[in-house]
Every structure is written in C-alpha cells, then in structure tokens.
Amino acid sequence: MSYIGQSVQKIDSVSKVKGEAMYPGDINLPDQAYMKILFSDRAHAIVEAIDTSEAEQEPGVIAVFTAKDVPVNEYGQIIIDQPVLCGPGSTKPYADRVRFIGDQVALVVAETEEIAARAVKLIRVTYKDLPVISSIDDGLQEDGELIHPDHGSNILNHVQIRHGNAEEAFKQADVIVEGVYETPAQEHAFLQPEAGLSYIDEEGRVTVVVSGQWTHEEQEEIAHALDLPLDQVRVIYPAIGGAFGGREDMSVQIVLALAAWRLQQRGINRPVKIIWSREESIVGHAKRHPYRIHAKWGATKEGKVVAAEVKLYADAGAYAYTSTTVMGNALINSTAPYEIPNANIDGYNVFTNNIPSAAFRGFGGPQGAFAAEQQMSKLAEMLGMDPVELRARNVVKEGSILTVGTALPEGVSMPEVLAVCAEKAGWQMTEQGWRRPETPAAPAGSNLRRGRGLACAFKNIGFSFGFQEECSATIELYGDAEIEKVVFYHAGADVGQGGHTVLKQMAASALGVPVEMIETHYSDTATALNSGSASASRLTMMAGNSIIGAANQALKQWKNEERPAKASYRYLARKTTPFEPMTGKSFPNIAYGYVAEAVELEVDIETGHVHLINVICADDVGKAINPDLVKGQIEGCVVQAAGYAVLEDFIQRGGQVLTKTLSTYLIPTILDIPDQVDSVILEYPDPTGPWGARGMAEMPFLPLAPAVTAAIHDAVGVWVDRFPVTPERMLAALGKLPE
Structure with missing residues (x-):
C-alpha cells in the first residue's frame, strides 16, 4: 500500500x-497574564538607564523585566551576538546598546493586554545616541562607527572563490558584459503575526507554545539564555500561519520563557501570552537581505561563457542571524546554474543599523540568480543569440564542476528542465538551435507593450557548507x-x-x-x-x-x-564541506533542485505598470509525493516572487522603517497576481531522496525576477537592473521620470 x-x-x-485550527494567538489558558515588549525605537544608541518604577506602580502590572533579569543575555542561531534584552545589568559586553529599532529593551507582564500596553509607555529609558550606519556603503567605511565593537569591523565576513584563471580568460572573451544589480529587502508578511504562550508544565519544564520552524533549535536557544538544562525547556508548535524563513530566528520565544520562569520564582505560577501587532511584526523580525552585486562576465562568439568576476555586498542589518549561510547560497548562484571554468567571486556581509536580515524563501538564491540571469540575457543580446540557446550551451549537466571546484551531486536535470520550459513557452528547436517565438502584439493604438522572458536556476536542498x-x-x-x-x-x-x-x-x-x-x-x-x-x-x-x-x-x-x-x-545525510579560505573550494550542498520559468507580461508605457499575464514554471521535484501540494507550493511561490519583483518596496532610511504597515508596504492581492500560472511538475529522481523526492518549495522563487526583467526588455527595450519594478521605477527606466 x-x-x-x-x-x-x-x-x-x-x-x-472552518476556523477551528488553533494558532498560538487563538490559545488561551486559565488565569493567563499578558505581555508587551518595549522596543528601542532607536537605530543605534547606548542605554544608559532604565526607570521602570512608574510602570511597576500601574494598577494591574504583575512584573517588569529588563536585561538584569536574563541569566545569559545573548542568543543567535549561527553567531551568538544579540542580547535578549538590551540595557545595563548583564555581563555580556556591549549588551547595553541597541542596534536597530526593533531591539527589545523591557517586558511588561500585566493582567490584561491593554494594561501591559499602557505600562510599556511608562518605562523611561535614557539613551545616548550613536552614529547610524544606514547603508552598505556606510558600513564599508573603515573609520565608521562600529556596530559591534567586539567584532572589530562592520564587515561580518568575507568569502572568496578563486576558480581557474579569470584574468587570462577575459583576454580570450569576444564579448564582455558588466552590470551592477540591486535586490531589495522583503517583508515575510506571513498571515499570522508572532504570538505565543509560556507556562511551567506538569513536569516543571519551562514550556513555550509558539510558531517556529525548528523546535529543537529554539529549545537550545531558550535553555542557553535562561542557563537551564535542555530537558527543562519544552517547545510546542500548534498551527503555524506561514513562515518562509522568517520564523527561523527568535522573536518572542526567549522572552516568553523568561517571563513564565521568573514569575514562578516569585511564587506566581501563571501562563503568559503575547500577540504582536502587524506593525510590531514588521519592525521586530528580520527581512530578506538586500544585495548589491557587481558582475563582469565574458563569453566567446560561439556562446561559451569563459570567465566571471562577481562582487556581492549584503546588508546584514544589525545582527548576524543566518547571513553567512545566505551569502554562501548567493555566491554559488551568482554564476549558476552554468559551467564557468574561470571565476573570481567575493562576498561581503556588512553590518548596518537596519532591521536584521535573515532567511527568506530561497535565502541568497534569488539575489545571486538575478545577477546571473541578467548577465546571461545581456550576453545573449550582445552575441545576437537566442537567450535559451545561450543558456543551453552553458547549463550544468551530470558531472559539471561548479566554481567551488567540485562536481554537482548526481541527479542533474537542468538541461531537461530548461528544454521543457522553453517548449512550453513556445520556443522551437531548429537546426541552428533554440529560437524564440514571436511575442504577441498588444492591441493597436494602446499604451501596452508585450514581452516574453525566460530564466533558470538551481536551488540547494538542505543545510550547507559543513553542517551535518x-x-x-x-x-x-x-x-x-x-x-x-x-x-x-x-x-x-x-x-x-x-x-x-x-x-x-x-x-x-x-x-x-x-x-x-x-x-x-x-x-x-x-x-x-x-x-x-x-x-x-x-x-x-x-x-x-x-x-x-x-x-x-x-x-x-x-x-x-x-x-x-x-x-x-x-x-x-552525506557530509558537506565549508569554503576553503583562499579558494572557496567546497562540496557545499547534498542535493539540488532545478527550475526554469518563462514570463509573458505587459508594460503600460504611460503609467509604468507591469502586469504579469502568464508564468510557466517547470520544476524538477524528483518525485511529487503529493502533486496537489506541490502545485500549491509552485503557485504560492510564484505569487510571492511576483510581489518581490514588481510590487513590494520595503523602505528604510536612517535606520527607520517608512513602510511599517500593510497600507504602505504593499503585498499582492487578487488583482496583482499573474493571470495564469502553469505549474509543470517534472520527476527526475534524486538518488538520495526518499522515493526519489527532492525538496522544491523555494525553487520557483529564484528565476522569477530575472524572467520578469528579461520580458520587460523584450517589451520596451530597456534593462531594469534594480527591483521591485514599481511604476515609478519603470517610468524612470523609460526616461519619463528622474531616477
């Protein structure tokens, strides 16, 4: 069976x-108390003093907690660099400073949510403001203010890949394309804001009921901060209203545990509940990494890419979070999924006083893939070659060596996936190779221009770079x-x-x-x-x-x-290896999934509006365990990627967020999604997957933005190297508005 x-x-x-599923915000326990958090609202400052006396005297307030109440005032998934609560009173160096507006300074536990919210405003904090590092360029200044003085630099890390001899290879290239690409921050915007409950269970364990993505990691981080044995902490997930990587890092987990634990020590054994507002959610949790990528690629007139030079700069925000892993994926995808025998690639994660950046569906893949696919599309134009044909001549295949100097894991299906997507989108194979179909014309006399574009990518499956x-x-x-x-x-x-x-x-x-x-x-x-x-x-x-x-x-x-x-x-799983310091040589991932997407769209040259008509998404999933769920993942991912590409404009200036509500940060509605998504499910078994299955939930995200910009170029003849392609940005690219 x-x-x-x-x-x-x-x-x-x-x-x-039927509305019966219980999310953390739906769960209530007898005699529960309510918690509110005081965010710093300062991008960069030293907390010189915290006066909680007025808040503590507010009727209905049960307790107020600050940094001095946290036994080990630190946490972090990869690098432990963030205070649980910022302020004086802990032994962690520099825990008395806030580094972004969502840093948590104090907690109020009260009889009702309204009382807690009122009391939070009564806490008096004395700040000494510090210079704000608000951009990658600010962070790269050698004499700039240090966000983490104990780190010694605002560059979190630098990774380099050296493969072949790029300098010599560029001399053999017939054409060279250079570009600078900018990818934006993106808000996860999951339906369910952060929420949870904490209590001491029947076996005396500090128990947290919350939404997350890794129960045991959260258990470890809570236990570390509270200085408790691991078996004294319990984490339970009820229904979860979306994650997309945004629940990998802590939000309310540790402070909920702290509150219930400290209350019990005071003889108060009551559950504690918190629900963030949407604004608290947007300010208080991490975003997709914004990237700036400088790319230089060279190819022969026969259409072989021979050299690549890429520099990637990521805005890591105030803390490390998963920036190192995200950068690893971006580095690999900045030349992938192509065989490029010579490459110099450098990646820099840069601390700023912006909201921390972290994992988001594809984590680094969409950023790197955007630069890579733009370069391929531009090379095709310069060579006078069909963009699918150029890709077909360079895509990875079984046994291909990546720029990290090792072969791809077995089960490579990129050529087949590319061919299926191209055929579905109307490309034809001729004696001369792939040939693009004619783009349907827009109605005569209208302001609309139609275009078609294609891009492809591969996506790592599983954790990478030496993690077991x-x-x-x-x-x-x-x-x-x-x-x-x-x-x-x-x-x-x-x-x-x-x-x-x-x-x-x-x-x-x-x-x-x-x-x-x-x-x-x-x-x-x-x-x-x-x-x-x-x-x-x-x-x-x-x-x-x-x-x-x-x-x-x-x-x-x-x-x-x-x-x-x-x-x-x-x-x-099979072992992976980290980047070698000088060359970047590594076996970074246990497996990959392969994807190609074609987009047909319209550009309104008067309003700048970009409308997606059809997206063809071909994904090799190895084996579709549940085909309907796979299709749902493809469609949902395409919609989310479409928001990233043409709509969602997350704006931070001077360390402050200007788009902290869903009325100013726009996500796709039913009127904004593509008219049609054609989900093409391909099944080339992965040798290491159960029943041949590969993971697939992130794949459709990677090539969507560059497929959109390729289609825009087909429609109106301009390259857009920065997105989201909002109407204003589209009109600027057309020369109708200033940049």
Whole structure:
C-alpha cells in the first residue's frame, strides 16, 4: 500500500477552512497574564538607564523585566551576538546598546493586554545616541562607527572563490558584459503575526507554545539564555500561519520563557501570552537581505561563457542571524546554474543599523540568480543569440564542476528542465538551435507593450557548507497478529505547506498500512527527536529518509515478534564541506533542485505598470509525493516572487522603517497576481531522496525576477537592473521620470 504520488487531502484543511485550527494567538489558558515588549525605537544608541518604577506602580502590572533579569543575555542561531534584552545589568559586553529599532529593551507582564500596553509607555529609558550606519556603503567605511565593537569591523565576513584563471580568460572573451544589480529587502508578511504562550508544565519544564520552524533549535536557544538544562525547556508548535524563513530566528520565544520562569520564582505560577501587532511584526523580525552585486562576465562568439568576476555586498542589518549561510547560497548562484571554468567571486556581509536580515524563501538564491540571469540575457543580446540557446550551451549537466571546484551531486536535470520550459513557452528547436517565438502584439493604438522572458536556476536542498544534516523519526507499532495501530512522532514543522500531511503519507507508505491507521504527534520537543528545520527545501527529503529508516527498524522488530515494536531512526545525510579560505573550494550542498520559468507580461508605457499575464514554471521535484501540494507550493511561490519583483518596496532610511504597515508596504492581492500560472511538475529522481523526492518549495522563487526583467526588455527595450519594478521605477527606466 503506497500513498506516494497521491494527492491526499491536507490533514488540517477542514479545521482551517472552518476556523477551528488553533494558532498560538487563538490559545488561551486559565488565569493567563499578558505581555508587551518595549522596543528601542532607536537605530543605534547606548542605554544608559532604565526607570521602570512608574510602570511597576500601574494598577494591574504583575512584573517588569529588563536585561538584569536574563541569566545569559545573548542568543543567535549561527553567531551568538544579540542580547535578549538590551540595557545595563548583564555581563555580556556591549549588551547595553541597541542596534536597530526593533531591539527589545523591557517586558511588561500585566493582567490584561491593554494594561501591559499602557505600562510599556511608562518605562523611561535614557539613551545616548550613536552614529547610524544606514547603508552598505556606510558600513564599508573603515573609520565608521562600529556596530559591534567586539567584532572589530562592520564587515561580518568575507568569502572568496578563486576558480581557474579569470584574468587570462577575459583576454580570450569576444564579448564582455558588466552590470551592477540591486535586490531589495522583503517583508515575510506571513498571515499570522508572532504570538505565543509560556507556562511551567506538569513536569516543571519551562514550556513555550509558539510558531517556529525548528523546535529543537529554539529549545537550545531558550535553555542557553535562561542557563537551564535542555530537558527543562519544552517547545510546542500548534498551527503555524506561514513562515518562509522568517520564523527561523527568535522573536518572542526567549522572552516568553523568561517571563513564565521568573514569575514562578516569585511564587506566581501563571501562563503568559503575547500577540504582536502587524506593525510590531514588521519592525521586530528580520527581512530578506538586500544585495548589491557587481558582475563582469565574458563569453566567446560561439556562446561559451569563459570567465566571471562577481562582487556581492549584503546588508546584514544589525545582527548576524543566518547571513553567512545566505551569502554562501548567493555566491554559488551568482554564476549558476552554468559551467564557468574561470571565476573570481567575493562576498561581503556588512553590518548596518537596519532591521536584521535573515532567511527568506530561497535565502541568497534569488539575489545571486538575478545577477546571473541578467548577465546571461545581456550576453545573449550582445552575441545576437537566442537567450535559451545561450543558456543551453552553458547549463550544468551530470558531472559539471561548479566554481567551488567540485562536481554537482548526481541527479542533474537542468538541461531537461530548461528544454521543457522553453517548449512550453513556445520556443522551437531548429537546426541552428533554440529560437524564440514571436511575442504577441498588444492591441493597436494602446499604451501596452508585450514581452516574453525566460530564466533558470538551481536551488540547494538542505543545510550547507559543513553542517551535518540530520533528521529523526520515531514509530511505534501495536497489535496482535496484525498491525492495528501506528503511533508516529516527528518534530518537523508544518508552516502551511502541508508538511504534516506528507510526513503521514510517507509513514503509511513505508509501513504499508492505511494512512488512517496512523496516530501522529508532531512538533513537541517532549515527545519527538530533533528533525532539523522546516527550511532550505529540506524537510521532505530529510524526514522521508528518517521515516523509511524508522519504519524498516520497526517492521523488523514486528517480524521478530517484538510487540509493541518501537523504533527511532536518526538519518544522517552525506557530509558537506565549508569554503576553503583562499579558494572557496567546497562540496557545499547534498542535493539540488532545478527550475526554469518563462514570463509573458505587459508594460503600460504611460503609467509604468507591469502586469504579469502568464508564468510557466517547470520544476524538477524528483518525485511529487503529493502533486496537489506541490502545485500549491509552485503557485504560492510564484505569487510571492511576483510581489518581490514588481510590487513590494520595503523602505528604510536612517535606520527607520517608512513602510511599517500593510497600507504602505504593499503585498499582492487578487488583482496583482499573474493571470495564469502553469505549474509543470517534472520527476527526475534524486538518488538520495526518499522515493526519489527532492525538496522544491523555494525553487520557483529564484528565476522569477530575472524572467520578469528579461520580458520587460523584450517589451520596451530597456534593462531594469534594480527591483521591485514599481511604476515609478519603470517610468524612470523609460526616461519619463528622474531616477
């Protein structure tokens, strides 16, 4: 009995449609208190003093907590560099300063949310303002103010790749294209703002019920900050209203745990609840990294790219978060998915006093891919070659060596994916190679101009650069002669993508039992082992392999009449390696997914409005475990990427956010999405994937923006190297408005 390849209905779809699914903000416990956070509202300053006396005297206030109440006042997923609460009183050096407007300074716990909100405004903070580093260029100044004095520089890190001999190769190039590309910050805008509850459970554990992407990572960060043993902290995920990488880093988790824990020490055993407003969410959590990328590529007249020189600068914001991993992906994608035998690539993460930058769907891939695909499209124009033909002559294939000096993992399908997408979009293969179809003309006499563009990319699956991928599953089998009941434990997060449905499908298939037989227990550190994060397009591949391992062990016990059979299996993926310091040589990723997209659009040359008519998205998913859910991921990703490309303009100036509401930061509505999305699901099995499956939730994001700008160029003859392509920016590119 197998459910692989079947569109099983999402296990939570009915409860969500009926409004019965319980998100953190929906959960209430008896006698709960409410918490509000005082944000710094200063981009860069030293906190000289905090006076909480007036807030503490406000009727209904239960407690006020500041930095002195945090045992180990620090956290961070990759680099531990952020105070839990900023201000005097902790032992962490420089924890008395705020570095962006969303730094957390104090907590108020009160009888009602209204009282807590009122009391927060009564806290008096004395600041000594420091110079604000508000841009990448400011951060690169050697004599500028240091955001992290203990780091010694506003450059978080520098990675370099040296492959072949780029200097000599440029001399052999017949054409050279140079460009400077800017990609924007982007707000995750998940439907459910940050919210959660904390309490002390029946076994005395500090328990946090919250939305996130990796229960065990959050458990570790909470335990570290509170200086508690790991088994004294419990993290539970209920329904999660979207994530997109934005819930990888802490928001309310640690402070919720701190509040419940400190209250108990005062003899107050009450749950604590918090719900952020949309404005608090936009100000208080990280964004997609803005990038500036300088690219120089050379090619022969035969259409072979022979050399690339790329410099990438990322605005990391105030803290490190996942900037190093994001940069790794951007570096690889800045020349990918092409065979380029000679390359010099440098990447710099730069601290600023902007909101921290962190993972967002594709994390670094869309930024690097935009520069790479713009370069390919421009080279095609300069060579007088069809853009698909030029790509076909250079795309990676089985055995291709990347610029990091190692071969791609087996299972490369980029040539096939590119060909399928091109054919779907009307390209034809001739004796001379691929040939672009005629673009449909706009209505005569109108202000509309139509264009068609194509781009491709590959996306890493799983964590990278030396991190040991792991995922664990536990399966219990009950019954007498036949299996009558299966209990399945897994910590993987379902952030709306249908992950828990797919995990259940895979468990039933691995065991050969009806899916209805399986009792599931998800996302609770008290019952499930570490699954890793629901990010990096990794969960299906990692979880599937862990499920197969646990199922095989449990079935072996069952066959040997060990009943009930109980088995846990920890899947360890193949090892990856970090960048070598001088050359960047590495085996960075365990697997990749391959994608190509074609866009047809209209540009209104009078208003500057760009309207997407059709998006063809061809994705190699290895094996579609649940085809309907795969299609949903493609369509949702295309819509989100369309917002990134033409609409969402996140504006920060002087460390302040000018677009802190959804009336000033616009995300796509039903009137803004593409008229049609053609989801082309391809299945070339990955040798290491369960049933051949690759992760795919991020792939459609990477090539969408450069496919849009290629289509704009086809329509109106101008290159747009900075996006989102808002009407104002489009009119500026057409020379109708100043830049």
